[in-house]
Amino acid sequence: MSLPHAILTALLEKPSSGLELTRRFDRSIGYFWSASHQQIYRELGKLEAEGYIRALPAEQPARGQKKSYEVLPAGRAELTRWTAASQDPKPLRDPLLLRLRAAAVVGTAGVEADLRHHLELHRRQLADYEEIQQRDFPPGRHTPQDRLQHLILRAGIDLETFWTRWLMDALEEFERLPAQDPPSRDSTV
Numbered sequence: 001m002s003l004p005h006a007i008l009t010a011l012l013e014k015p016s017s018g019l020e021l022t023r024r025f026d027r028s029i030g031y032f033w034s035a036s037h038q039q040i041y042r043e044l045g046k047l048e049a050e051g052y053i054r055a056l057p058a059e060q061p062a063r064g065q066k067k068s069y070e071v072l073p074a075g076r077a078e079l080t081r082w083t084a085a086s087q088d089p090k091p092l093r094d095p096l097l098l099r100l101r102a103a104a105v106v107g108t109a110g111v112e113a114d115l116r117h118h119l120e121l122h123r124r125q126l127a128d129y130e131e132i133q134q135r136d137f138p139p140g141r142h143t144p145q146d147r148l149q150h151l152i153l154r155a156g157i158d159l160e161t162f163w164t165r166w167l168m169d170a171l172e173e174f175e176r177l178p179a180q181d182p183p184s185r186d187s188t189v
């Protein structure tokens with residue numbers, strides 16, 4: 001149920017068209033809650049049908065003109081309710097970790113190259129986040145909104161730092177592995 005709430009948040013920050021929302025997801029919200037353009041447009045329709053948002057009146061009626069949306073009081077109330085609700089953390093589900101577990105029993109062919117690929121991707125993402133931090137959060141930006149948005153960015157930086165370090169450790173471990181595949185055996189880890 002988080003995508004509708006991500007859209008409500010974005011629309012409260014700035015009324016937008018579906019296209020503008022998809023661009024904003026690509027540049028910011030999508031770093032921690034991704035959605036395809038089709039998902040965003042589908043959710044806009046649902047939110048409008050539920051009375052949470054409305055299309056802003058067009059200045060001049062024109063066929064094919066993009067609609068801009070704003071949040072209605074019911075949408076703000078729903079977002080407030082959802083924000084205040086307690087939620088347990090989601091368990092980590094990462095195919096790379098599962099593949100490593102499988103490699104322990106069937107062999108490591110191809111895994112090291114994929115670890116290197118993941119390391120490069122995480123390094124790039126970390127560099128992007130650090131660039132955003134320098135650009136968007138210079139010293140002196142201390143409004144409550146700035147502080148909360150920076151907190152989110154710092155979570156992204158910390159996660160990418162973790163993955164970068166962990167992948168470097170994993171690659172070092174791969175260098176120490178024997179050349180042959182591990183013998184078949186049961187594991188309890």
